[in-house]
Structure formats: C-alpha cells, structure tokens
Amino acid sequence: MTFSQQMARAFPQSNPLPSALHQALQLLEAQGCLRTRRDGVRYMSLHPEAEFSAMATCAFYLPEPADSALWTASDDPEVNQRLVIFLRTGGDGSWAGLWRDDAGQQRVVHLGSGSGSLLLGVLTDSAEDLLRLLAIGYAELCWPEQFPLTPEEVREQDYEDDDYPPPPRLLREHVQQTLGLTVPPRAAELVQSTESMDAEQSSDPFWNWLKQVRGD
Numbered sequence: 001m002t003f004s005q006q007m008a009r010a011f012p013q014s015n016p017l018p019s020a021l022h023q024a025l026q027l028l029e030a031q032g033c034l035r036t037r038r039d040g041v042r043y044m045s046l047h048p049e050a051e052f053s054a055m056a057t058c059a060f061y062l063p064e065p066a067d068s069a070l071w072t073a074s075d076d077p078e079v080n081q082r083l084v085i086f087l088r089t090g091g092d093g094s095w096a097g098l099w100r101d102d103a104g105q106q107r108v109v110h111l112g113s114g115s116g117s118l119l120l121g122v123l124t125d126s127a128e129d130l131l132r133l134l135a136i137g138y139a140e141l142c143w144p145e146q147f148p149l150t151p152e153e154v155r156e157q158d159y160e161d162d163d164y165p166p167p168p169r170l171l172r173e174h175v176q177q178t179l180g181l182t183v184p185p186r187a188a189e190l191v192q193s194t195e196s197m198d199a200e201q202s203s204d205p206f207w208n209w210l211k212q213v214r215g216d
Helices: 003-010 019-030 065-072 127-136 151-158 169-178 205-214
Strands: 034-036 042-044 083-088 095-100 106-111 120-124
Touching: 003 019, 003 042, 003 083, 019 042, 019 127, 019 169, 065 083, 065 205, 106 127, 106 205, 120 127, 120 205, 127 169
Parallel strands: none
Antiparallel strands: 034 042, 083 095, 095 106, 106 120
16 A cells, blocks of 8 residues: 555545545655654655755654544544644644634644644644645744744754755645645745734634643
C-alpha cells in the first residue's frame, strides 16, 4: 500500500482526507519525496532528496488518533474524529490538522507546541489554501511573526543559506498549473488566524471549540 493510500485510510469517514491533499500526496510520492526517519517512521517531504536532502520540518505524517485525544482531552470518538493531526509545521513540535467545525466544514488548524510556538487557531479554510500556503516555501509554518515576510526575507533574517530549503518546486507547479491557483509571496495573505493558546479569549472558532471540549 502506498503512503498516500495509507494516509487516506487513516482519516475517519466523518472527516476524510480532502481530494486536493490526496492528489498532492500522490504527486509527491511519485516524484520521490517519501522519506524514512532513523526510527523507521515514514513521512512525506515537500522536496525530493536530490533537491533538499536535510530532514524536512514541514512534512506530512500518518495521523494517530491518540494525538487528537491528547489535544481534546476527550475519550469520545465523535469528538476526536473531528480533529485529525497530520502535518508537522515546526522543529519545536508544532503540528497542523484537519478540523471539522460545527457546520461540517473542514478547516486546516494549527496546534503550537506550547514550548515554542503558541499559535492555535484556523490556518486556512480549505485544503487548497493549505497547499498554496505550503507552496510559498517557508521552512516552518509555526511562527506567526514570519507570516508578513517572504521566505527569502526569513532566510536572510534568521537562517544560514544551507539550512533553509528551496521553494517546493513540485508542489508549486502543481498548485499553479494543475489546480490553477495562485501562490502568494507571504503567508499573511492566506492565514486566517494568529491567535495564541495563552490568550484569555478569542474569536477564532477552533480556539473556542478546543477550549470548550477540554473544559478549560
């Protein structure tokens, strides 16, 4: 079974893997972006090793139901199936997932590690916009202070050149040519919320849902 097939089967029927994400994963897998960590865990990079050999920070992983339960602090399957965590966004341990809101809409949400990024809320309102966001080319997507900057500006400001990945050529071409969508220069043009998990209150729907189900 391919990684993209495993990914599709790992999502619950009530919150399935969006077809746009499945299609992108199939493309990346066919072009040699599937990697294996030293501990045997497989993940999908945005780059073939020939283009960027370092371990990718932004990468797709098979979702684990236990990870959702850790965030929701719930043992109710119906609650936990509304949040599927599958995208690593930062070396600090931050993730993104697919959340089904009260109206049944699937949104992409961010879950900061708490020890680094505090970003907690809706990243994009669709899988297509997540692909556009990834195609911009940031090394990490967990730092809201970087969102008004281009990846080139972030690299010049915070990274050595050899530590920063090049733009994800395959994904960018797919978004622009196959999906017919634009790739903006900055994340701030796409990201819906930059809410902190430490905020006392928020208008972000995911922030409020998570606080509610956790009883915080």
